[in-house]
Amino acid sequence: MHATVSAIKAVIIYQTTYGHNREASMHMAKSLRAIGHEADCHNVHDILAEEVKGADLYLFCSPTHIGRPPRKMRSLLKAVSAVQRDGDYALVVTRLPEGEGGPRFRTTEMMEGIISKGHMRHRGSLELECVAMSGPLEEGWGGKLDSFLASVLAEML
Numbered sequence: 001m002h003a004t005v006s007a008i009k010a011v012i013i014y015q016t017t018y019g020h021n022r023e024a025s026m027h028m029a030k031s032l033r034a035i036g037h038e039a040d041c042h043n044v045h046d047i048l049a050e051e052v053k054g055a056d057l058y059l060f061c062s063p064t065h066i067g068r069p070p071r072k073m074r075s076l077l078k079a080v081s082a083v084q085r086d087g088d089y090a091l092v093v094t095r096l097p098e099g100e101g102g103p104r105f106r107t108t109e110m111m112e113g114i115i116s117k118g119h120m121r122h123r124g125s126l127e128l129e130c131v132a133m134s135g136p137l138e139e140g141w142g143g144k145l146d147s148f149l150a151s152v153l154a155e156m157l
């Protein structure tokens with residue numbers, strides 16, 4: 001990945017049951033640090049919106065639970081967008097492969113809907129497939145995350 005913006009402070013907030021969103025978050029933090037940015041990762045259960053105020057970029061990583069983001073992620077998104085007057089955000093959502101009969105999830109759409117009520121700028125959303133309920137993540141997920149991050153940073157120029 002190439003640096004596209006001058007050093008930024010990124011906050012990555014994840015929720016996880018089986019560990020894949022934590023792994024994806026750690027991967028993005030490592031990739032951001034490797035090109036000179038600051039990146040902190042937090043479990044959604046360990047922080048309050050006020051404690052992560054003032055970052056340039058927020059990356060929210062969420063699993064899909066019963067077709068939607070889990071409750072804790074929804075309330076954190078609402079709280080961050082309420083306290084954050086400025087800044088950019090992007091979403092990473094994990095879900096099962098799409099089955100027959102259309103999508104069984106509205107996770108990304110619901111997360112975007114919650115944050116759009118605030119003042120933050122949307123810089124992209126990525127969905128990654130979990131091969132089965134407890135994983136693993138789809139093949140090549142690390143590369144997909146790096147390409148996604150590059151496009152998010154380019155959007156921030």
Ligand SMILES: Cc1cc2nc3c(=O)[nH]c(=O)nc-3n(C[C@H](O)[C@H](O)[C@H](O)COP(=O)(O)O)c2cc1C
Pocket residue numbers: 015016017018019020021022062063064065066067068094095096097104105130132133134135
């Ligand atoms: C209680 C529960 C409900 C789930 N419901 C859905 C669902 O409706 N649609 C879907 O695509 N995946 C569903 N999944 C699978 C999750 O998408 C998958 O376990 C998750 O993305 C893995 O991420 P994690 O390892 O960070 O928890 C569900 C998982 C759990 C634990």
